[in-house]
Amino acid sequence: MSTTLKRVHGYLAEFDNVQDLYHAAEQVRDQGYQRWDVHSPFPIHGMDTAMGNPRSKLPWFVFFGGATGLTVAFLMQFLTQVIIYPTVVQAKPTNIWTLPAFFPVMFELTILFSAFTTLFGLLALIGLPRLNHPLFASKRFAKFSDDGFFVCIEARDAKFTKEGTKTFLEGIGGKNIELVEDEI
Numbered sequence: 001m002s003t004t005l006k007r008v009h010g011y012l013a014e015f016d017n018v019q020d021l022y023h024a025a026e027q028v029r030d031q032g033y034q035r036w037d038v039h040s041p042f043p044i045h046g047m048d049t050a051m052g053n054p055r056s057k058l059p060w061f062v063f064f065g066g067a068t069g070l071t072v073a074f075l076m077q078f079l080t081q082v083i084i085y086p087t088v089v090q091a092k093p094t095n096i097w098t099l100p101a102f103f104p105v106m107f108e109l110t111i112l113f114s115a116f117t118t119l120f121g122l123l124a125l126i127g128l129p130r131l132n133h134p135l136f137a138s139k140r141f142a143k144f145s146d147d148g149f150f151v152c153i154e155a156r157d158a159k160f161t162k163e164g165t166k167t168f169l170e171g172i173g174g175k176n177i178e179l180v181e182d183e184i
Contacts, residue, residue, distance in 0.1 A: 006181040009134035010154035013174025021149040025050040035157035039144040065117025073109035077102045134182035
């Protein structure tokens with residue numbers, strides 16, 4: 001006989017429409033919760049502002065990834081074509097002034113490194129890959145991809161209490177409030 005240990009993931013509250021969800025997000029933000037998320041079947045214009053989300057760090061990662069690609073391409077070509085094995089093609093000089101010949105490779109490696117940085121940086125920032133999420137155990141949460149609007153406040157938030165958070169969600173108009181648990 002096996003017993004599964006469970007820990008509380010948080011509270012999931014359903015809202016009737018986009019406007020209610022938007023105003024609920026503003027109230028959750030104003031209440032000071034930090035670990036929470038909104039789920040809807042489509043993007044909602046202005047939801048990042050309503051949630052108080054800061055601008056993403058991903059563009060900085062991509063910039064430095066591209067700059068790394070550019071630097072690697074330049075050094076790779078300069079060291080091999082000018083320093084280690086000078087190659088004279090059609091009487092062109094073997095020095096820094098051959099830089100225009102390096103542009104295609106520099107461009108391609110900049111794009112390649114930027115693309116890989118985008119992919120892996122995004123996966124790291126959003127915590128993927130995660131094969132299972134505790135919200136998938138909720139029967140009501142399956143509606144989020146069709147016609148459901150949800151707010152989930154996570155238990156790891158410093159302001160989270162079982163009674164206080166549930167009362168707060170009821171007070172802002174949340175319906176079908178469910179305690180979501182995660183198997184350990």
